[in-house]
Amino acid sequence: MQYTSDLKKLVLPEYGRNVQQMVDHCMTIEDRAERTRCANTIINIMGNLFPHLRDIEDFKHKLWDHLAIMSDFKLDIDYPYEIIRKENLHTHPDPIPYQSSPIKYRHYGKIMEEMLKKAEEMPAGPERDALVSMLANHMKKLFYQWNKDSVDDEKILKDLKEYTHGVIDLDPATYHLRDVKEPIVQPQRGKSKNNSKKAGK
Numbered sequence: 001m002q003y004t005s006d007l008k009k010l011v012l013p014e015y016g017r018n019v020q021q022m023v024d025h026c027m028t029i030e031d032r033a034e035r036t037r038c039a040n041t042i043i044n045i046m047g048n049l050f051p052h053l054r055d056i057e058d059f060k061h062k063l064w065d066h067l068a069i070m071s072d073f074k075l076d077i078d079y080p081y082e083i084i085r086k087e088n089l090h091t092h093p094d095p096i097p098y099q100s101s102p103i104k105y106r107h108y109g110k111i112m113e114e115m116l117k118k119a120e121e122m123p124a125g126p127e128r129d130a131l132v133s134m135l136a137n138h139m140k141k142l143f144y145q146w147n148k149d150s151v152d153d154e155k156i157l158k159d160l161k162e163y164t165h166g167v168i169d170l171d172p173a174t175y176h177l178r179d180v181k182e183p184i185v186q187p188q189r190g191k192s193k194n195n196s197k198k199a200g201k
Helices: 013-026 032-048 059-070 109-121 126-146 153-163 193-200
Strands: none
Touching: 013 032, 013 059, 013 109, 013 126, 032 059, 032 109, 032 126, 109 126, 109 153, 126 153
């Protein structure tokens, strides 16, 4: 089982671990054009997390700066703006304030809701499929953290369908999510002195 304390520290916590994982995934895409499309999708998701700030001057530019920062400036894409340079980043960027609003299922969180909304709005295709796979598997992790007694693909996919108003309807009989119940390896206890003596006889 992977604990929160075992995960790497988030550079920009306001975006959450979901977005950071998407950025990490984006950096693994080999095709530059596809990588740039993925980056644009992430920017749209980041913007959807803070719709109340869209009218602020340079908001979009700030999002691209934040994307570069979250990738440790290693994301090689065609940026639409001249992004901040790593050597000029002397201070932590200003956090983007949240706008409070009701959450449907608290164990999934607001950021997941916004990302699922974005997935719902995307046209069908490989890009949406990749995003849905990432989100569905992370939903399963979040659900398991909330309720370790029971978690199954059918429940997760049902919630996914509900969140996307039926747009994303996956069959649990054929669509399988990754298992989140990782085996816990028990530490091997050292032999007692008595056992050691017996072994030496």
